[in-house]
Amino acid sequence: MAVSYFYATGAYQTWTVPNDWNPTNNKIECYGAGGDGAAYSGRSGGGGNYASISNFNLTPGSNVSIFVGTVDVYVNTIFSSTTTLMATGAALAGSVGTTILPGGASGGTDTAGGAGAGPLGGAGGAAGVSSTNTVYH
Amino acid sequence: MGVDASGGSVYGGGGGSGGLTTVINYYYVGGKGGGYVQGNTTYITGAGAAGAAGLVSITYTPVTAPTIISLSPNIGYSGNTIIITGTQFINVQNVNFGVIPASSYTVTNSTSISATVPNNVAGGSVNVNVQNLVATSSLVSQDVFTYQTSSYSAGFMNFAF
Numbered sequence: 001m002a003v004s005y006f007y008a009t010g011a012y013q014t015w016t017v018p019n020d021w022n023p024t025n026n027k028i029e030c031y032g033a034g035g036d037g038a039a040y041s042g043r044s045g046g047g048g049n050y051a052s053i054s055n056f057n058l059t060p061g062s063n064v065s066i067f068v069g070t071v072d073v074y075v076n077t078i079f080s081s082t083t084t085l086m087a088t089g090a091a092l093a094g095s096v097g098t099t100i101l102p103g104g105a106s107g108g109t110d111t112a113g114g115a116g117a118g119p120l121g122g123a124g125g126a127a128g129v130s131s132t133n134t135v136y137h
Numbered sequence: 138m139g140v141d142a143s144g145g146s147v148y149g150g151g152g153g154s155g156g157l158t159t160v161i162n163y164y165y166v167g168g169k170g171g172g173y174v175q176g177n178t179t180y181i182t183g184a185g186a187a188g189a190a191g192l193v194s195i196t197y198t199p200v201t202a203p204t205i206i207s208l209s210p211n212i213g214y215s216g217n218t219i220i221i222t223g224t225q226f227i228n229v230q231n232v233n234f235g236v237i238p239a240s241s242y243t244v245t246n247s248t249s250i251s252a253t254v255p256n257n258v259a260g261g262s263v264n265v266n267v268q269n270l271v272a273t274s275s276l277v278s279q280d281v282f283t284y285q286t287s288s289y290s291a292g293f294m295n296f297a298f
Contacts, residue, residue: 002199008190015195019270022227024247026197034188045188060228060270069191077191090188113188125186 008033008068015064023057028085030077032103033069035090037113037125045071045124046090047103047114053085054098071125090114090124200227202272205280208265212283213254216240219282221250221265228270234282235263260284 002020006013029052035045048069058064069077075089076082086096090103090113104114106124113124205223213219221232225247232239232252240253250267257263262283267274274280 002197004195006193006195008192018199019228020199020201022197022200024227026195029192029194029196031192031194033191036188037186045186048189048191066193068193071188071190075191077193079193087191089191113186123189125188 006066006068008070010070011067013066013068015066017058017060017062017064019060021058021060024055026056027052027054028056028079030079030085030087030095030097032077032087032089032095033071033075034103034113034124035075035106036071044107044113046106047124048075048077048089049087049095049103050099050101051085051087051095051097052099053079056085200269200271201225203227203229203267203269203274205265205267205274205277207279208282211281212285214285215254215256217254219252219254221252221267222248223250223267223274224248225269225271226250226267229267230270231268233266233268235265237263254282254284257284260286 002018004015006015029050031050032048034048037044064080065078066080067076067078069075069087069089071089077087077089079085083096086094087100088095090106104124106114115123203223203225205221207222209220209222210217211219226244226249227247229242229244229250232242232250234255234257237255237257240255242250242252244250252265262281264276265280265282266276
């Protein structure tokens with residue numbers, strides 16, 4: 001079994017389909033990024049969505065564009081194109097794939113973020129909390 | 138001004154007295170927060186933790202060299218169609234009878250190819266091979282095809298008297 005992972009770089013990445021690509025036994029999975037938790041007693045971030053496709057027919061030697069979402073740059077994770085396979089980020093609908101799992105919703109104010117979908121899903125960030133501290137100078 | 142995500146120092150700025158104030162046992166995981174000092178009280182407005190980044194995972198079982206298990210039939214004439222049974226008939230590039238490409242071929246599935254026997258004036262026996270993007274099938278006794286050199290049509294005659 002051959003496995004490749006692509007992580008967030010903030011830019012599109014190119015993957016060349018290998019000569020031993022097997023169109024009858026493959027699985028491509030996209031995990032959307034989790035959302036940041038809001039500051040100052042705001043809401044926590046939702047978990048990223050998940051989308052996958054199996055036995056996808058690709059031409060060996062061809063180039064495929066991949067974008068891995070980060071909350072600061074772009075929340076969606078895209079394989080090839082937004083109509084081929086895409087896992088949207090937290091709280092965003094519109095994932096594309098044969099299997100789609102939604103990420104966990106925001107937990108609300110002052111709570112932990114939602115869990116990411118799938119086994120490696122991007123979790124949402126916890127909400128920020130406010131605090132006071134009195135110091136006598 | 139802000140809260141260092143990895144530590145606990147608040148750098149007070151606007152608002153009240155300002156200056157550096159240390160907050161004990163305060164810890165954030167994630168982004169930086171804001172803060173300000175007013176009088177003797179430090180107000181910490183914590184940022185939310187950063188969400189986890191996404192990921193793309195590509196998993197597949199690599200294609201390997203094709204193998205031939207059988208030819209059916211393994212004897213015949215140019216123009217005949219034979220069925221090649223084997224494995225890894227994926228991304229097939231060529232089917233050859235010896236060094237001569239098949240007149241045509243159709244990959245039925247990853248274990249079966251239908252091929253038309255090409256002309257071969259030399260006749261005799263040749264090894265059939267299948268080539269995919271990874272490799273060419275190795276020679277085995279099961280891939281030998283024998284050209285027939287003459288033929289006749291069986292039939293019958295009706296004699297009416």
